[in-house]
Amino acid sequence: MSIVLTAAGFHVLLALASGPGHGYAVMRFVEEISEGAVRLGPGTLYRTISRLVADGLVEESEGGDPAAPHDARRRYYRLTPQGEQAARAEAALMARMVGAAREAGLIT
Amino acid sequence: MTSLRPQGLSPHLFVRDAEAAIDFYQRGLGAVEVFRNTLPNGVILFVELQLGAGRLLMSEETAELGAPAPPTLGGSPVLILLEVDDPDGVARQALDAGAEVEMPVQETFWGERYGVLRDPFGHRWAVTTAREQLTPDDIMGQTPRDVA
Secondary structure, three states: OOOOOOHHHHHHHHHHOOOOEEHHHHHHHHHHHOOOOEEOOHHHHHHHHHHHHHOOOEEEOOOOOOOOOOOOOOOEEEEOHHHHHHHHHHHHHHHHHHHHHHHOOOOO | OEEOOOOOOOOEEEEOOHHHHHHHHHHHHOOEEEEEEEOOOOOEEEEEEEEOOEEEEEEEOEHHHOEOOHHHHOOOOOEEEEEOOOHHHHHHHHHHOOOEEEEEEEEOOOOOEEEEEEOOOOOEEEEEEOOOOOOHHHHHHHOOOOOO
């Protein structure tokens, strides 16, 4: 089955696009970028990252402690080349939609 | 507040031999395990899988919880619909992993390429692609008078 990028998945890729980070940073990024409108709880963070890792879009960053608790907030992650590609493709699609929204007068 | 947690409808399946079922759903349907909750005695309380954009929850059959699996009931009254890009490919993969065909994948009057499988644990799956080529009127016009 082809890889499906969920809204939560794209938020995580976006948070890691500028460099590796731990789960806490991903959660903070999502909250800040959405001005508090979108919140990624620890359970969703864990499931979303598990799925991204299984799909090969994100990997655990070296230097992390493999014996650390199963708490995605405390582990370090980074994009794989496939993850970067998926994030680019999704961002390009969104940019086209935002362009259309602007042309339609929805964004001034 | 917008939640990123999927808030759609998700099936929770009860099976005999959850371990084998997880293996089947991974190999046969391309599921990804994202969370597992195991009791101290090793019984899988529940497992959360992701299948495409959907969630699939699964637990071991548990009589004490009133949660029987299909073999105990003698069948399943539920057909789980799985929309995929390539229903033929997914059906082949599921058959290789041990599923059985109830209805071969074929073109249907409602405009999808659609087939029905029964997995080794007794749950029934429709694999289909929504092509959205037909209007509701097209479909009504082609609906047979009877299912026989």
